[in-house]
Every structure is written in C-alpha cells, then in structure tokens.
Amino acid sequence: MLEDYFRQYAVIAIFGVVAVLVPLGMILASNLAGLVHIRPSRPRPPNWQESPPPYLKTYESGFEPIGGPWRRIHVRYYTFGLLFVIFDVETVFLFPWAVEYGPLSARFGIFALAEAVIFIAILALGWAYAWRKRAMEWA
C-alpha cells in the first residue's frame, strides 16, 4: 500500500529527529553541568582572539603553532577522490541491475549478464589504465 510506503519513511524521519536530539542533549547536559559548577567552565578573557591564553591555543604537542593549517594538500588525495567518483558512479548503475537481475535474465536471457560483463570489462580497462598511470600508488 502506498500509505504504508510513506509511513516507513515517516518513522525514519522521526528517528532522524531523535538521533539528532541525543547528541545535542548530551552536549546540553554537559553545559548544564557547567552552569551548576559541577564542570569547570572559564569565561573567555576579553582579548582571547588576539592573544589567546595557553589553554585556548591550538594543540601542537606543546610547540607554538606557526602558520595556519590551511596549507597546500598533496595531489594524491585528489587522484583518489577522482578514482572514487568514477568507480562509484559505476556502482550506482550496477545496483538496479543487480536487484532486477532475476526478471531481467528471465526476459532477456544471457543478454542481461553479457551486458553487465561488458560494462565491468570497460571499467576494468579504465582500472588497468589508472594502475599503469600509477594513480593507485601513494606517491
């Protein structure tokens, strides 16, 4: 029934609200503990942004942090991201095929299988090319 179909998602939506409330409630409980002085909570000094006290400084094993963290990131992360996008789109196409595989193979016979095998073979070519181009090396 269509109504049932939407009710399942309504349950998920309520679950989502509760799932957000749980961690928020925990943080709130901790802040309440700060209000009643169970938990230490210091007010920020007036010029905390210009010259932060030691406990508000970025933790770098006790050294003074020099420069910000927003530095250039090595390109290898980008190649992995690119590879992921390519192959993830492949999986998106394979999911509906896999779920409907029974009816498809009943109707189209061996074609349903051959089609997916050709699809995977083309991607295997791309995968081999990426390996050859050393896109999968960490260097």
Next chain:
Amino acid sequence: MTDAFLENAFFRNIYCNLASSASPRCAGGGPFGDGMFPAGMEWLAFLITAFVIIFLVVNAALLAVNIYIWGERRLVARLQARLGPNRWGPYGLLTPIADLIKILTKEDIVPAAADRLVFNLAPVLIVVPVLLVFAVIPFASSTWVADLNVGVLYIIAVLSVGSYSAVMAGWGSQNRYAMLGAFRAVALLVSYELPMVLALIGVLMITGSMSLVDVVHDQNVPFALVQPLGFLIFLIGSVAEIQRPPFDLAEAESELIGGYHTDYSGIKWGLFQAGEFMATIASAAIITTLFLSGWRGWGFLPSHIWFLIKLVAVLFAMTWLRGTLPRLRIDQVTAFAWKGLLPLAALNLVVSGVLSFIWPAPGVAELWVMAIVNLAVAAVSIFTLGLLLGPRPGERTTPAGSAVFMPAKREGTA
C-alpha cells in the same frame, strides 16, 4: 508488498492497543484489549508508537555501546596479557558509567582558532548516521523499526555521512594534525567504500530485494557461505570504514596526536568515542543481517537471542583484529583497497552473475552448490592475489616514494 505494519509485531502490539479497534489495521483490538483512542485518532497512535519504538531502540543502542566499551577493553586487555578495568562494579562492569560521568564533568574547550559552528557540529554528526542505521535492521523475527524497500542503499548512504564529520572536525579545529587525520580518514573511506558496495551486489542478486527484512527471509543458507569473497571484502571494508585498528591511521596517536579529534575535550570528545564504538556495533549488526542470516537460527532459542549471539561473535572478531594486528601504513592500506579488494569484488560480482543466471531462483540445495563454487573461487583468487601483490620472499617493504634510506646490509660490524 504486504501490510508492513501488521507484519511488524513490534509495532502492531503497541499500535493496536492505542488505535481504535474499528480502524482497518487492528480489527479485533490489540493483544491487551481494545484501543484507547476513538476512531480517527490513528495518527496519534502512530506517532506515539513510532516514538516508543525509537526510544527503545536508541536506548538499547546507547546501552550496548557502554557494554561493548567495557567488553572490548576487557578483551583487548586479555589479548595483551593485562587485566583491564576491574575496579568499579563486578568485573569493572560500571567503568563506562564512571567514564561517562568523568567526560560530562570535564571542561569543554573550544580553541581560539577554531571555526566554532563546524567544530561543534562535527561530534553531533558522527553519532546521528550511526544511530540511523539501527532503523532498518531486523533485530528478531517481525521486529524492526522500519522496513524500507531500499534498506541496503539507505545503510550505505547513511554510513557515508560519517566522513563529513571527520572532515568537519579536521577543518573546524584549525589544527594541522587534525587536518591531516581528516584527509587520511577521507582517503580511507573513499578507498574502502567501493569494494564494500560492490561486495553487496552479489547478495542483492540472490535476494532480488534491497529490503533487509527480505534479505534475512531469503537467507536459507548464510550468505557468508554463499558469498565468502563478498563476506570477507565487506568485513575488511567495514573495519576500515569505521576506522578501527588495523585501519586506524586517521587517529594514529604516534604520528598525529589524536587525528581529527585532537582538539576536542569533554563531552564532544566523548561523542566521537561513542560514535566510533556505536559504528562498530552498527557494522556488526549489518554484517549479521546481510551475511550471517540475521535473526534466523534453530528453534531451541528465540530469534533475538540468535541475533545477539551472531552480533557478539562479529564484535569479538573485530576486537580480536584490534588486539592482534599492528597499524598499517596509508600507502599499504589504499593500495590494498584499489589493487586487491576492488578486482576481487568485481570478480565476485561476475561469478555471482553467472551463478544466478544458472539458478535464477535458488533453493537450499542450489545455494549450497553456489557456496561450494564460490568458496573454490574465493580460495583460488585470494591465493593468486597473494602471489601477485604479496611481498617476495626476503623482501622488506618500504613506503612508496619515501626518502627513507635503508641499507641493504650492515657494514663494518662484526
């Protein structure tokens, strides 16, 4: 599709006590008498029932995290020939509660450089998706929160939100180590997501449905036997996805202080820990449902006990991995995913396609034949892969492209 609510006994037993007995769903009233509400108030009954069920499941998940933290600490201690926490309560059972009180009463420091909004949102965002996974898992026969017809896709989608949390924590902290940890976490997630998702396709091919309730229902033989390759890939992939040892290089404390939660303290740090342990339980529940035939078992124990036994077995295996294996380097980890697991997953996909073509609607006997064929394929392919990618005898592996000088032999010493 049958009436999903009447199928769900968990839901029906509460709903039909509230809703009017005149409503079409609960003709004849609930198990404890007629409904309380007049006709036309079914929406309120629905809301209350949904909330009660969700309340139960969320609390069970949070309690399970506490018990699991204790169990893991005890077990890892035993594996490392220590005693583990044994002070508070019998066998130290109350230690997680003591930890929680301690965490709640610690000062909550937000560094001056941090982006406050992103910094504060990250710990919330690590817990939410993990909790949401429990919404579609059937815990016992006819006991689940919601039966989505895209359940498997939902789990994949929801679990990958966790990577946002890692990036937000690393970016928001404005800390170099946290940033590096976040990038490592994302590289890991991105690499292992693919083989994991591809390994699931073999399961979907046999069941022909993405609903987890149907997957358990069709699992006359545990899919860990029918799809051994897929099971192994999924197990490794989920250990990597939740960043547990040996794949915990995103928070390698010897290199990156604490990874992306370096600058967190108090309850926010606690939320990161809780989220990680809860993710372990959620992954174990997914593996139990998809590959170990969920709540199904023999008749002498009720179905939820079977689910728990399998869940604890998977958790034990994961903890054993943590206690035994050393942390891997990131180049090893990503190379293993892309060069090893991805072709294995593709091979598993093709083999299951051929087998499902031969037996379109497999019965128990056909499933066993498929299991034998797949076991042979798994053994041969893993052995071949080991020959192709494994180290040569006597070879010492060095990081790819590293400038580390390693002399082949020692000179000048007797």
